[in-house]
Amino acid sequence: MFRALRQRFEAWVTRGQRPARQPVRLDRRRIYILPTRQGYAFALLLLLLFLWSINYSNSMGFAFTFLLSAVALNSMWRAHNNLLDLVIQPSGAEPVFAGQDAQFGYRLDNPDTGPRHGVALQWRDRSPRYADVPARGSTTVILAVPAERRGRLRPGRLRVLTRFPLGLLQAWSWVEFEQDCLVYPQPRGGRSLPAAMAGGTGSGMGEQGTGSEDYAGFRPYSPGDSPRRIAWRAAARTDRLLVKRFTDQARPELWLDWRLLGMEPIEPRLEQLCQWVLKAEGEGCEYGLRLPGREIPPASGEIQRRRCLEALALFVGGDG
Incomplete structure (x- = not known):
């Protein structure tokens, strides 16, 4: 019951707030304060x-009672000022695989000449992450948010709180940013890598040859191609980067194709393709990815890995 009331109060207070693109400064209208359990006992x-x-x-x-009351009032003032004018700024989050925790970073900036002690960020009902912010300085707090499904993960509304100095009162506020993290499919599946096929429409695994053999035309540039293979004169005429192809260097191409997985459901297919991408990259292969409506030419390296995993994470559609 208490949790439901708290959620309704939170929704009512933040009904006019929108996810922010810029850093948020906590002013007096955004800060709330109530006693903690220890405060009610006090x-x-x-x-x-x-x-x-x-x-x-x-x-x-009487003297002792009034003295303790003054301590409580001073604690209320200190707790409120511990958050006042604090600036919260989000930072980027690295992509993760489904089932892992995304690490969202937030920088706390303190414009005052005094330090801020015991400032915490909290995501939902997880334990708060506390930090001290030095005078005219900043510190970073990392929040772990479970990534349950592939796609883009938004942490949503966060609670900024403090119980400094005595823990009798809790001052808090809510912030929300236009911040997300890319979540790749979980890499799993029981199939081995498909066999490489000769020729194809992609760049091929061997198109990094010397160019001294049979010339076979041009193809569009893909990240990871050697600059020495770029046809600069042809690129100047077409305003596109083109790469020379040579038939003697055309070795089998490894294509990770959606259609190779038959009639399996969408998510198991994406998970198997994700596992193939990681395995092909780990073995040093040049590989391409075919999805319904999208084709990524064969290449290798971190850029190719990210392109393929991003395509799998953001895939929307069915069989094709």
Whole structure:
């Protein structure tokens, strides 16, 4: 019940907020403060002390009660100011595979001359990640967000909170950014790499030859091609980078083809293709990827790996 009430209150408070593109500065209108469990217990203790002092007309009891009340009020002021004017800025998140945790980074900037202690970021009901922000400095907090499905993952709304200095009160705010992380399919499957085929429409595994044999025309440039193979004169006429092809260098091409997986469901196909991409890259092969509506020419290297994995992550469609 308490969680449901908290979620309704959060939705009501943040109903006008939109995901931000720029860093967010926490002003007074965005900061809220309430007692913690320890704070409520402390308030009950003050009430009992006050009633005891009235009952026995004890001046020392009154003095002690008012002193503790002043400490609580000062704690409220310090907790609020610990977040006031704090600047939160998101940073990029590296792609992950489905089933892993995406690591979202956030930089906390402190424009004041005093340090900020015990500032935390929290995603949903996970444990807060605390950090201290130096005076006129910054620090970075990393939040782990589960990546359950392929595609683009958005962390959504985050809670910025502090219980500094005594833990009696919690000041908090909410922030949300236009930030996402690319999630690749989970690499799994029981099939081995398909056999390479001679010829084809891609760049081929052997088109990095010397160019001293039978000339076979041009093909579009693909990332990873050697600059020495680029036909600069032809590129100047067509405004496109073209690469020379030679028939004597045409070795078998490795194509990771969607159609090779028959009638399997979409997600198992993508997972098997993902495993093939990683295996082909690990073995140093030049490989291409064929999906319905898209074809990535054969190449190798980190750029090719990222292109293929991104195509698998963002694939939308059915058989083709």
